[in-house]
Amino acid sequence: MVFSLVRTPLPNGPRRVAVRSVDALTPTYLRIALEGDFADFESRGADDHLRLFFVPDDVDAAELAELRPFPSREYTPVSWSADELTLDVVVHGEGPGSNWAASATPGNGAMVGGPRGSQVLDGRPDHWLLAGDRTALPAIRRFAAQAASGVPVDVVVIAEDPADEQAISSPGDLRVTWVRDLDALIAALGAAPHRDGDGFAFVAAEQSVVKPARAALVAAGFDLERSIVKGYWKRGEAEYHAPH
Incomplete structure (x- = not known):
């Protein structure tokens, strides 16, 4: 069957999130559920990436353009609903993503930006x-x-x-x-x-x-x-x- 890869822009804006739960899938692989407003969240491509910003709770989502100095990492969305987004995170070595995930507890804040676009299989x-x-x-x-x-x-x-x-x-x-x-x-x-x-x-x-x-x-x-x-x-x- 003939198929193609089609690039599609996505309208995902920045949003404030908080950790809802953390589950260890393996000794170095965590599944982290984030709570927030995901009613309009889209991720059409299996390889999509969002950016998780590790920022203080007092930084507003409207200020995302000023968040570049804050540590961040990219992750592929695993699953989502209107009020929850799930990410799987590898914990290895020292780094902002690993350190944040290893110490994440319910209530910890962060911000999510994207995905801004998808590569979708047509066919x-x-x-x-x-x-x-x-x-x-x-x-x-x-x-x-x-x-x-x-x-x-x-x-x-x-x-x-x-x-x-x-x-x-x-x-x-x-x-x-x-x-x-x-x-x-x-x-x-x-x-x-x-x-x-x-x-x-x-x-x-x-x-x-x-x-x-x-x-x-x-x-x-x-x-x-x-x-x-x-x-x-x-x-x-x-x-x-x-x-x-």
């Missing part, structure tokens, strides 16, 4: 290849959930510790492989099957994955113009912004 691929590290798990899960019943969905995810492996589900014919480092992820991409039909690929991890992942996808018959390959973070660069 349904004949097969899927979804790969990344744990920062990409929310997007991988959202993409996997979009697959048509019975179509091949190959997933490769990095979890340095087996305790951090998590369940992934899909209506498609799902095959999940867990690997322990970026080199193993790249090797798995290089061994990806060359399937018939129109396939979609998504790869996101540390920025150095981009070049070898693109080469592996071309070798496996994927069209890079209809695939998403990006670095979600960059080693040694705390304020790296993932491309959108």
Whole structure:
């Protein structure tokens, strides 16, 4: 089946939020529910990113343009309702996002901006290849959930510790492989099957994955113009912004 990637702007404005609950999915992976007014919130693409600003409670949402000096991190929305938004956050090392998540308790304030736009799949691929590290798990899960019943969905995810492996589900014919480092992820991409039909690929991890992942996808018959390959973070660069 022919499909395309379509860019769509979103009208999401800034909004004040507060932590509603924190649940540990694994030893280093937290699910944080934020309460606020999300009645008009939109996230149409599985790879969407919003920005979570770690700001004092006395900063008003109307002042978002002046929040750039405050620490912030980007996250993919997991789920949302009129009054709640859920994020999955990796806790590793020292950094604004990890530190905030590790100490988050109900009532802690923050601000959310975006997502400002989406890349939306128009049509349904004949097969899927979804790969990344744990920062990409929310997007991988959202993409996997979009697959048509019975179509091949190959997933490769990095979890340095087996305790951090998590369940992934899909209506498609799902095959999940867990690997322990970026080199193993790249090797798995290089061994990806060359399937018939129109396939979609998504790869996101540390920025150095981009070049070898693109080469592996071309070798496996994927069209890079209809695939998403990006670095979600960059080693040694705390304020790296993932491309959108």
